[in-house]
Amino acid sequence: MTDTLLALSTARCRIAPLHADDAAALAAITDASVTDQVDFLPTPFTAADARALIAGSGGGDVFHAVRDRREGRLQGVIGVHRRDARAVEVGYWFAAAARGQGLATEAVDAVVREIAASRPGAAIIAECHPDNERSRALLRRIGxxxxxxxxxxxxRRVMKWRAGPGIDVC
Incomplete structure (x- = not known):
């Protein structure tokens, strides 16, 4: 796998790297409910912040747009972050209107499976705040x-994909 997922599709969404013309839509879905959870995002998150995030995407940090298949609207973002040669971190946020419909679970699961297929043996991790039960539940659902x-x-506490038998202790 390169540091960019070229394109993925699921039953309900398309996933591909964010582009410069996504800045306004990215700013629109990145409200305080997101910036309160994602420590590297400023509050408020402006179109200028969105342009800077998109411009910095590449190399070890690639941000992907999650779009609904019907209308192509930006519904969320999935970041893929190279930690080192053997570890990849995933992170995500979704528009308030897209939450609670299983779309995030579907999209994050597709990205994680693509990473696992293209980097056999690599550790796939996510960092999650123990109080963010919705995000922790999503991560547990996909392994x-x-x-x-x-x-x-x-x-934040570290969660690992397919970590093997164990007890969830977050």
């Missing part, structure tokens, strides 16, 4: 388990 490790970001 992540708590590791008990503290994340790099403030207040």
């Amino acid at each position: 992540f388990l708590a590791t008990g490790q503290t994340g790099r970001r403030p207040g």
Whole structure:
């Protein structure tokens, strides 16, 4: 796998890298409910912030648009972050209107499976705040388990995909 997922499709969405013309839509879906959870996003998240995030995407940090298949509207973002030669981190946020419909689960699962297929043996991790139960539940649904490790970001705990038998201790 390169550091860019060229394109993925699921039953309800298309996933491809964000482009410069996505800045306004990205700013629109990145409200305080997102910036309160994602420590590297400023509040408020403006179109200028969106342009900067998109321009910086590439190399070890690639941000992907999740669009609904019918209308092509931006519904969410999935970041794929190379931690080192053997570990990849995924992170995501979705528009308030897209939450609670299973779209995030479908899209994040597709990205994680693509990473696993293209990087056999690589650790796939996510950092999640213990109080973010919706995100923790999504990660558990697609095969992540708590590791008990503290994340790099403030207040976050590390979860690992297919970590093997264990107990969720976050």
